[in-house]
Amino acid sequence: MTSKRYLIIGGVAGGMSAATRLRRLDEHADIIVLERGGHVSFANCGLPYYLGGVIEERSSLLLQTPASLGSRFGLDVRVRTEAVAIDRDAKTVLVRDLVTGEETTEAYDALVLSPGATPVRPPMPGGDRMLTLRDIDDVDRAMAELEVAPRNALVIGAGFIGLEMVENLVHRGLDVTLVELGDQVLPPLDPEMAAPVADRLRDAGVDVRLGTQVTELRASTALLSDGTTVPAEFVLGSIGVRPDTRLAAAAGLEIGERGGIRVGDDLRTSDPHIWAIGDAVEKVDAISGEHRLVALAGLANRHGRLAADAIAGRDVRVRDALGTAVVGLMGLTIATTGWPEKLLRRVGREIRVVHTHPASHTGYYPGAEQMALKLVVDAETDEILGAQGIGGDGVDKRIDVIATAMAGGLTASDLADLELAYAPQFSSAKDPVNMLGYVALNAVEGLTPSIQWHELDAAMEAGDVLVDVRTPGEVAAGAIPGSINIPLDEIRARIDELPAGRLVVHCKVGQRGHTAVRLLAQLGREAVNLDGGYLTWQAGESARSHAEARETAIAA
Amino acid sequence: MTSKRYLIIGGVAGGMSAATRLRRLDEHADIIVLERGGHVSFANCGLPYYLGGVIEERSSLLLQTPASLGSRFGLDVRVRTEAVAIDRDAKTVLVRDLVTGEETTEAYDALVLSPGATPVRPPMPGGDRMLTLRDIDDVDRAMAELEVAPRNALVIGAGFIGLEMVENLVHRGLDVTLVELGDQVLPPLDPEMAAPVADRLRDAGVDVRLGTQVTELRASTALLSDGTTVPAEFVLGSIGVRPDTRLAAAAGLEIGERGGIRVGDDLRTSDPHIWAIGDAVEKVDAISGEHRLVALAGLANRHGRLAADAIAGRDVRVRDALGTAVVGLMGLTIATTGWPEKLLRRVGREIRVVHTHPASHTGYYPGAEQMALKLVVDAETDEILGAQGIGGDGVDKRIDVIATAMAGGLTASDLADLELAYAPQFSSAKDPVNMLGYVALNAVEGLTPSIQWHELDAAMEAGDVLVDVRTPGEVAAGAIPGSINIPLDEIRARIDELPAGRLVVHCKVGQRGHTAVRLLAQLGREAVNLDGGYLTWQAGESARSHAEARETAIAA
Structure with missing residues (x-):
């Protein structure tokens, strides 16, 4: 029996998972890992935190070396080595040593492509000044610039990684400007869930510019699409990534309409001897069933292992992707899974939306923090389509639980029956x-029909009456314009004060509103609850004002 | 239409959930809540923390009053009022005002029994000195005794509540002795998962007496079953609860073999006009399908709402109970769901067991804490039967995720595919x-067969060879007697050094062991992994020494 020869192009999460799993399945194979960069196994998700000094030692980022992988797993790991071309007929790869320039040809029985993705760079004058943060070389370059002690920084892109960059640059003491093309930070979230994040950034002194583009990078400033100039001694960008499909495309492998390598549910490409994994590959979306780009480390790891299993002849089937993600920012935890409301409405899906503002644990035990949760549900089937959370402690836990419920096919109603661990410092009964x-x-x-914050204006224009059932003290601290205040506990006695027409009821978070709707309905009045109450409406207003500020800026 | 009349016996979690839900479903009904104690809505899970001073204000424990429930929900709430007898034919309840002694008869269309459970009291001389902690009256009594400033305390029972009592009495500065009849603290857990808890208690100066009973309470000391005497100026007990079925039994309602009120999956008792919920009621166990007593606040709340739905004519079906629970203790979080290994082995179920020792988040981000997780799985179907966790941050999250996976019918293998929220400070990829x-x-x-810590002795007696694949540095700090040390990275070169026979391989946590087993198997050696590695074995040894200490004490 001759031993098999496995070639893996690209290390890190997906490639290394595939390589080590292949070794565990086949002690006798030749396993060669080719990595263009200088490091094959490093903590890419830790890079922003090393920049910020939260992770103090550069060595903490380096997880494995070619030597350690060689002695433990018998892997032949070659860094600074590029795969130049694939000859599918010959089943060989042309390989170039980036240090010596020497080229060799490596044969394979199975080939795994894990080339990752490359940062998108806006074509603009001075664009080369924008640093990115994908690997150790990137972080070394950024650290070198930071050692010159810039006073301020520009971050381009307010996605998950962009916000981690902002947090860490603020942590270093720099004045930070954040520029984002969209109307909101964290584009995967709905605007009212993301608005508090922008507010928190502004409170921390970050100059947040939404609906804005950088059009030119000058020596120490940047010109924006609204004509203003912002300080930019240090420039870091995270405006998205593009699957690195050069090698695959040149070899004639199928590329999907989203621009990633197309694979089957066994991760095999259009060539039966070639598998592909990680950020370069299109995933099947769990909500739509369509192909989609999801660049997440968890999926890369999982798929690396599955590709190895498939190569070893095991029966594998990749699960559709939910796209669960989380980011920590200045004491906030923001997490999401599945689809946001805005995207589902855009594709015309009939949905129900729930906003709540629960405490992380019982109010009577010290340290409880209020969070905002959002659940998006198929109106017909009660299927959970997405969830978002923002707050402090315990937000990640709730999104993980919901993502698990989605994986298990539980409906939104089923969440009521989950038996979750409760003691006063961890949760509520x-x-x-x-x-x-x-x-x-x-x-x-x-029982309790509801409307969303963004539907309120239309409802009031249509003649609905807005009833605020909070206490006068709460109302004095801020109320929705045009509302009538009758506290919940007084509704029974004062029902005659309510004008004719449909009633939109609201409280602070939605719970008293629910009780009021039930009461009013049984007293013969048509009533709906303003979902999420005053707090969600307020977040929605904040989101709207962010978007409007942009409109004003553009007009001006 | 005459309005309905609903009587609810017992307030707090279950009763109040039923009452408020009934109101939301029926604005016109008469809803009367009868509560024997002085408070109808209080934070019973917060009582130990008020005792310890963590919750500073007594008022924080009081959630609702009869007046607030009256004005908001139109409930007729009567505290210090006892239901004396049910006349099922007449559909009336004989009610006694415990203050005036006056008796009245209240008619009902539907009756909800939520009487809760009463603490078990061991029959022993001086037993009256043992305080319990079920309601506000209890906590007032305990606080009065603590104000006399006892120097030491005896806690009887090392279950979840017992440990909360210990933590809070230590927090108050008392010297605490903890006496537990079983061989381990936290009886619902497996011994090797509970052993670190006992160690933590001892490190904190608590005198932990396992396998021991209190036989007599004297003026300021207690006599134990091993003949020793321990200080006991203050005595608090939590040795279990007994369903309060007096009223139900006297009325001839069916009582189950576990001693709780028997209900159908619509929570109806054997009388079609009477429902029952909460700690007084037997639940159906999700693992065995048999009836079981589970006294958890979450279930009481959920069932209160479901009983109201059922009474209102809605279609309800109670889910079987998993019994998820958590406790915080001196920086540790300990959580469990489903069944432990020991119970499943006792009933002869074929199971697989997995122990891991992961970090709460990536090792390179500051503050990661190691936890121990255990998963118990049906060997044939891969169904998850139970999980336990102990550690710091994030243990509750993992148990919640597993409990949700169980509710969704996911298998143990399916856990590999869960998409959970990852950023370096929250988790790992x-x-x-x-x-x-x-x-x-x-x-x-x-791929990798394993054996458990408690199977190792038998394996070695049968001639298996124990191979420690850790580094010499790790071995020097402590090793399992009788093991041969060959570090993982040297196995390929040194395989000839291994004696004949089956190899039991182990590392620190099980991961290198897995790699070693794969390697050895492919090199022609029969090998199994010691599940959970040295750390699980060590915890098992600790559990064994706790149990043996008891044996020695009994023998002496």
Whole structure:
């Protein structure tokens, strides 16, 4: 029996998972890993935190070396080595040593492509000054610039990584400007969930410019699309990544319409001897069933292992991708899974939306923090389509639980029945996830119809009456214009004060509103609850003002 | 239409959930809540923390009053009022005002029993000195005794509540003795998962007496079953609760073999007009399908709402109970769901067991804490039967995720595919729950067979060879007696040094062991992994020494 020869192009998450798994499955194979960069196994998700000094030692970022991988797994790992071309007929790869320039040809029985993705760079004058943060070389370059002690920084792109860059540059003491093309930070979230993040950034002194583009990078400043100039001694960008499909495309492998390598659910490309994994590959979206680009480390790791299993002849089937993600920012935790409301509405899906504002744990135990949760549900089937959370402690836990419920095919109503660990410092007897289920159940059962913050204006224009059921003290601290205040506990006595017409009821978070709707409905009044109450409306207003500030800026 | 009349016996979690839900479903009903105690809505899970001073204000414990419930929900709430007898034919309840002694008869259309459970009291001389902690009256009594400034305390029972009592009494500065009849603290957990808890208690100066009973309470000391005497100026007990079925039994309602009120999956008792919920009621266990007593606040709340739905004519079906629980203790978080290994082995179920020791988040981001996780799986179907976790940050999250996976019918292998929120400060690209799935998959696929810590002695007696694949530095700090040390990275070169026979391989946590087993198997050696590695073995040894200490004490 001659031993197999496996070639893996690209190290890090996906490639290294494939290589080590292949070794565990086949002790006798030749396994060669080719990595263009100088490091084959490093903590790419830790790079922003090394920049910020939260991770103090550069060595902490380096997880494995070619030598350690060689002695433990018998891998032949070659860094600064580029795969130049694939000859599919000959089943060989032309390989170039980037240090010596020497080229060799390597044969394979199976080839794994894990080339990753390359940062998108806007074509603009001075664009070369924008640094990115994908590998160790990048972070070394950025650190070298930071050692010159710039006073200010420009971050381009307010996605998950962009916000981590901002946090860490603020942590270093720089004055930071954040420029984002979209109307909001964190584009995967809905605007009212993202608005508090922009507010938190501004409170921390970050100059947040939404709906704005950088058009030119000068020596120490940047020109923006609204004509203003911002300081930019140090420039870091994270405006997205593009699958690195050069090698695959040149070899004639199928590329999908989203621009990633197309693979089957066994991760095989259009060539039966070539597999592909990681950020370069299109995933199947769990909500739409369509292909989509999802650049997440968890999927890269998982798919690396699965590709190895497939190569070893095991039966594998890749699960569709939800795209669960989280970011920590200045004490906030922001997490999401599945699809946001805005995207589902755009594709015309009939949905129900639930906003809640629960405490991370019981209010009577010290240290409870309020969070905002959002659940998006198929209106017909009660299927959970997405969830978002923002707050402090315990937000990641709730999104993980919901992502797991989605994977298990539980409906929104089923969340009411989850048995989650409860003690006063960890949760409430009705966990926030249970509460989402309760609210969903009330909607399924038709008990408490609700409308969303962005539907309120239209409702009031159509003649609905807005009833604020909070206490006068709460109302004095801020109220929705045009509302009538009758506290919940007084509704029974004062029902005659309510004008004719449909009533839109609201409280602070939605819970008293629910009780009021039930009461009013049974007293013969048509009533709906303003989902998420005053707090969600307020976040929605904040999102709107961010977007409007941009409109004004453009007009001016 | 005459309005309905609903009577609810017992307030707090279950009763109040039923009452408020009934109101939201029926604005016109008469809803009367009868509560024997002085408070109808209080934070019973917060009582130990008020005792310890963590919750500073007594008022924080009081959530709702009869007046607030009256004005908001139109409930007729009567505290210090006892239901004396049910006349099922007449559909009336004989009610006694405990203050005036006056008795009245209240009619009902539907009756909800939520009487809760009463603390078990061991029959022993001086037993009256043992305080319990079920309601506000209890905590007032305990606080009065603590104000006399006892120097030491005895806690009887090392279950979840017992440990909370210990933590809070230590927090108050008392010298605490903890006496537990079983061989371990936290009886719902497996011994090797509970052993570190006992160690932590001892490190904190708590005198932990396992396998021991209190036989007599004297003026300021207690006599134990091993003949020793311990200081006991203050005595608090939590040795379990007994469903309060007096009223139900006297009315001839069916009582189950576990001693709780028997209800159907619509929470209806054997009388079609009477429902029952909460700690007084038997639940159906999700693992065995048999009836079981589970006294958890989450279930009481959920069932209160479901009983109201059922009474209102809605279609309800109670889910079987997993029994998820968590406790915080001196910086440790300990959580569990489903069944432990020991119970499943006792009933003869064929199971697989996985122990891991992952970090709460990536090792390169500051503040990661190591936890121990355990997963118990049906050997044939891969169904998840239980999970336990102990550590710091993030243990509750992982148990919640697993409990959700169980509710969704996911298998142990499916855990590998969960998409959980990852950023370096929250998790790892392979979350600890994913890792459990990976290990489970390796077992399903027959790649890496394993044995448990408690099977090692028998294996070595049968002639197996124990191979420690850790580094010499690790071995020097402590090793399993009788092991041969060959570091993982040297196995290929030194394979000839291994004696004949089956090899039991182990590392620190199980991961290098897995790689070693794969390597050895492919080099023609029969090898199994010691599940959980040295750390699980060490915890098992600690559990064994706790149990043996008891044996010695009894013998002496």
